[in-house]
Amino acid sequence: MCFKYKNNQLYCENTLVRDIVYKENTPLFIYSRKAIINNYNKLKKAFSKLSTLICYSVKCNSNIYVLKLLSKEGAGFDIVSGGELFRVIRAGSKTANVVYAGVGKSTKEIIYALNHGILMFTVESESELERINAMAQKLNTTANVAVRVNPDVDPKTHRYITTGKKETKFGLDIKRAKAAYQWAMMLPCVKPIGVHMHIGSQILSAKPYAEAIDKMAPLINELKDMGVPLEYFDIGGGIGIVYKDENPVSPEEFGELLVPRLKPLGLKIIIEPGRYIVGNAGILVTKVEYIKQSGDKTFVIVDAAMNDLIRPSLYTAYHDIIPLKKSKNRSKKILDIVGPICESGDFLAKDREITMPDEGDFLAVKSAGAYSFSMASNYNSRVRPAETLVSGGSYQIIRRRETWDDLLKQESVSVREYVL
Ligand SMILES: *Cc1c(COP(=O)(O)O)cnc(C)c1O
Numbered sequence: 388m389c390f391k392y393k394n395n396q397l398y399c400e401n402t403l404v405r406d407i408v409y410k411e412n413t414p415l416f417i418y419s420r421k422a423i424i425n426n427y428n429k430l431k432k433a434f435s436k437l438s439t440l441i442c443y444s445v446k447c448n449s450n451i452y453v454l455k456l457l458s459k460e461g462a463g464f465d466i467v468s469g470g471e472l473f474r475v476i477r478a479g480s481k482t483a484n485v486v487y488a489g490v491g492k493s494t495k496e497i498i499y500a501l502n503h504g505i506l507m508f509t510v511e512s513e514s515e516l517e518r519i520n521a522m523a524q525k526l527n528t529t530a531n532v533a534v535r536v537n538p539d540v541d542p543k544t545h546r547y548i549t550t551g552k553k554e555t556k557f558g559l560d561i562k563r564a565k566a567a568y569q570w571a572m573m574l575p576c577v578k579p580i581g582v583h584m585h586i587g588s589q590i591l592s593a594k595p596y597a598e599a600i601d602k603m604a605p606l607i608n609e610l611k612d613m614g615v616p617l618e619y620f621d622i623g624g625g626i627g628i629v630y631k632d633e634n635p636v637s638p639e640e641f642g643e644l645l646v647p648r649l650k651p652l653g654l655k656i657i658i659e660p661g662r663y664i665v666g667n668a669g670i671l672v673t674k675v676e677y678i679k680q681s682g683d684k685t686f687v688i689v690d691a692a693m694n695d696l697i698r699p700s701l702y703t704a705y706h707d708i709i710p711l712k713k714s715k716n717r718s719k720k721i722l723d724i725v726g727p728i729c730e731s732g733d734f735l736a737k738d739r740e741i742t743m744p745d746e747g748d749f750l751a752v753k754s755a756g757a758y759s760f761s762m763a764s765n766y767n768s769r770v771r772p773a774e775t776l777v778s779g780g781s782y783q784i785i786r787r788r789e790t791w792d793d794l795l796k797q798e799s800v801s802v803r804e805y806v807l
Contacts, residue, residue, distance in 0.1 A: 389419035389777075390670060390753070395713040397751055401780040404672065405711050408749055411773055411784070413674040414691035416760050418448075418785075420456065420778040422668035423756075427460050430626075430660060433642030437649055437656050442486050444624050444661030445471040447757040450774055452785035453665065454478035463506065465624065465659035469496035476503065486621060486657060488535065488585065490515075490556055497522045507531040509583040509621065511558055513567055516577060523576035532571060533581030533621055536564040536606065538599040542587035542625065545702050550587045558584070561606055568615050579615050581657070582607055585623025588662060591635045593644040596622060600648045607652055620652055624659035628666040630754045631705045638663075662757040669756025671696055671772070672711065673735075675748045676727070685722050687744060692726025693733040694766040696752060696759050700732045708736055711749040717742050724750070728767045760786075768794055 389400050397404045399419050408415060431441055442463040445454065449471060454464070455478045463484025464475045475485055485505040490512070492500075497519055500508065510516050510532045523530040537550075537558035550557040559567055571579040586599055600622065611617055622645070627635040649656055673691035680686075698704035708724060720743045724736040735752055744750060763771045770789035775782045 388667065389422040392713060397711045399777040402777045402782055404751065405749065407775060407782050408672050411775060413672050413749065414695050414772040415672045416669055416755065416772055416774040417672060418669040418756055418776045420776050423453065423456060423665055424460060426664045426668065427457060427462060429638045430658065430663065433638040434646065434656060434658065436646050439656045439658065440484060442484065442657055442659045443664055444659050445474060446761060447661030448665045449474055449761050450785050451478050452776060454480065469499045472500055472503065494518065494522065501526050501528055501530060507533050507581050509533045509535045511535050513570060516567060516571055520574040520577045530577045531580045532577050533583040533619065534559060534564050534567045534579065535583045536561060536603060538584055538586065538602045540586055540595050540599045542590040542595040544587050544589045550585055565606060568610055572615060580617060581619035581621055582617060583621040585659065586625060588625045589627040590625040591627040591633055593636045593641045597644050597648060600645065604652060618655055619657055620649065620654040621657035621659065624661050626660050626663035628662055628754060631707060666754050666757035669759065671752040671755040671759060673750050673752065675744045675746050675750065678746055685720060687722050687724045689724055689726060689750065691735065692728040692769065693730065694728060694764045694769050695772055696735065696755060697762050698758060699735050706735065706755065707753040708741060709751050709753065710742065710744060711751055765794060770794065
C-alpha cells in the first residue's frame with residue numbers, strides 16, 4: 388500500500404505526511420497518485436481477456452484532477468448527473484466513453500448528455516425511456532440506451548448501499564426489463580445497445596456478481612433472439628475495500644470467477660468501479676484540539692467533522708484511525724473521536740480502542756479517498772478541506788482549502804424582491 392510507516396512516521400509514497408500537514412494545515416485530504424493508478428490497472432488486467440471498458444464512478448471522488456489522471460490511463464466514466472458530465476468534459480475526457488445512470492435524470496440533463504454524444508444512458512424506468520426518446524427526436528438524433536435491470540440478489544452489504552434487491556428504487560425487475568426492451572425497439576429515437584446492472588457497494592465477494600450474471604444471461608440471450616442490437620453488458624461497480632479487517636475479493640479472483648461467465652455472452656463488458664479505485668488511495672488528516680473526560684467516557688475532539696467525512700455518521704461506517712507519529716510507552720484507551728459540529732451524530736469513531744493521543748497530535752483517518760470529500764458540506768459554516776495529491780516525493784494541491792469568503796459567494800446581503 389502507498390501509506391506506510393518508516394521510522395514510526397507515516398509516509399504517503401515517499402513523502403512524509405507531516406511535512407505536507409505543516410504546510411497545508413488540517414483537516415486535509417491526501418491522495419496517492421500511484422495507488423489510484425495501480426488499482427485501475429490491476430482491475431483492467433484482470434479483465435484483459437475480454438473487451439472491457441472501465442468506467443470510473445465519478446461520484447465517489449469527483450475532483451477534476453483525479454478524473455484527468457484516470458482519463459489519461461484510458462478510463463471512461465460512470466456519471467449520475469449533468470454536473471458530473473460537466474466535470475468529465477472540463478477534465479478533457481472523451482464523452483464517447485461516458486455511461487449515465489440515475490433514477491431521476493431531468494430534461495435539461497438528458498439534452499446536455501445527448502448534445503455531448505455519451506456512450507449510453509442506463510435507463511431506470513419506462514417513463515424515462517419515453518422522455519429520452521422524445522428529447523432525442525427533438526434534437527434529431529438517436530440515444531443509445533441500456534436498461535438497468537435489478538436482478539434481485541443480496542450483495543450482503545449495508546442496506547443504504549444495496550441497490551440490486553427488488554425492494555430498492557433502482558432499475559427494473561427482469562420481467563419488466565424485457566417489456567422495456569420491447570418498448571425501446573418500437574421507439575424511433577432510442578437504440579438499446581446495452582444491458583446494465585449495479586447491485587450495490589462495498590461488496591466483498593464476487594459471488595453475488597456471479598449469481599446476478601447467471602440470472603441475467605438468459606435475459607441477454609432472449610433479447611438477442613428478439614433482435615435487440617446489444618453490444619455492451621455493464622456489470623456495474625461495487626467492489627469492496629478494506630476499512631477494518633475485511634477480506635475483499637482481489638481483482639484477480641474477481642476476474643477469474645466472472646470472465647468465464649461473461650465470455651460466452653459475446654458482449655463488450657463495462658465495469659463501473661468507484662470505491663475500489665480511490666477508497667484506499669486517500670486519508671483525511673486531522674489535529675487533536677482537546678481531550679476531555681465526561682462521565683466515564685473520554686472524548687478526543689479533533690478539527691475534522693461530519694461535514695468533512697460523513698460516512699461514520701451516515702452509515703456508522705468504520706474508518707481506521709492512526710497517528711502520524713507512532714510513539715512507544717503510550718497506553719491504549721477506549722475513546723470517542725468527535726468533531727466540533729453541534730450534533731451528537733458528529734463522530735469519526737465511537738468506543739474505539741486506540742493509543743491515547745495528546746492534544747496537538749495529528750491523526751490520519753484511513754480509507755478516505757472515496758465518498759469522503761465528494762460528500763463534504765459546509766454545515767456549521769465550516770470551510771471544506773483542501774485536497775492534495777502525492778506523487779513520489781512531492782505533492783500538489785488539487786483543490787485549495789475554502790475560505791470564509793467562499794461560504795458567502797452565492798448569498799446576498801441586499802435582497803431584491805420579486806413581485807409576482
Ligand atoms: C455509485 C455507483 C457506482 C460505483 O459504486 P462503488 O461501490 O463506488 O464501486 C457504479 N455504478 C453506479 C450506477 C453507481 O450508482
